Amino acid sequence: MAKSPSRDGWATPYETMGHVRVVAISDTHAPRRWTSCPPRVAEHLRGADVILHAGDVCTAAVLDELAGYAPVHAVLGNNDGPDVAEWGAPERLELDLDGLAVAMVHDSGQARGRTARMRRWFPTADLVVFGHSHIPLDETGDGVRIFNPGSPTDRRRQPHGTLGLLDIRDGRLTGARIVSVT
Numbered sequence: 001m002a003k004s005p006s007r008d009g010w011a012t013p014y015e016t017m018g019h020v021r022v023v024a025i026s027d028t029h030a031p032r033r034w035t036s037c038p039p040r041v042a043e044h045l046r047g048a049d050v051i052l053h054a055g056d057v058c059t060a061a062v063l064d065e066l067a068g069y070a071p072v073h074a075v076l077g078n079n080d081g082p083d084v085a086e087w088g089a090p091e092r093l094e095l096d097l098d099g100l101a102v103a104m105v106h107d108s109g110q111a112r113g114r115t116a117r118m119r120r121w122f123p124t125a126d127l128v129v130f131g132h133s134h135i136p137l138d139e140t141g142d143g144v145r146i147f148n149p150g151s152p153t154d155r156r157r158q159p160h161g162t163l164g165l166l167d168i169r170d171g172r173l174t175g176a177r178i179v180s181v182t
Helices: 039-045 060-067 082-087 114-121
Strands: 019-025 050-053 072-074 092-097 100-105 127-129 137-141 144-148 162-169 172-180
Touching: 019 039, 039 162, 050 060, 060 072, 060 082, 072 092, 100 114, 114 137, 114 144, 144 162, 144 172
Parallel strands: 019 050, 050 072, 100 127, 127 144
Antiparallel strands: 019 162, 092 100, 137 144, 162 172
16 A cells, blocks of 8 residues: 555645546456456556555455556455455555545445445545445435446446546546446
């Protein structure tokens, strides 16, 4: 996990950048689904200032590979082994990206009541990035925006593998897109 000083418990490595380009990714399921970074994923990673992985990495080698593109923050998924925890991925994470309070968790629970639950779990978060379902989602409710980038490599019942692109400027989320990478 990218290390940084903290303020009020939030990691703060990107406070003064003015513009932060984030690639959000989840559920890569290596090595079964991710043997190396797919070319269409790499295209987006090359422009990232930071990468958020919302769990089910499955092997820490994926996080090391991603770190070759940009600093990585990751949380543990239900399929992650001890090496991912040893890499530094906690179950939940809160960080400050250029003044935007971002929280991460792998499993946000059932769809019903999700935004209210994320507000309870992360009372000061502006944005919660999560995974687990492999279903891309961008939704706002209960005073919080929640964002699931889907999976770039294990689309399950979705038409395409996906990842998320987030733009943060001066403490505000100015863009959020879910893009196909398959």
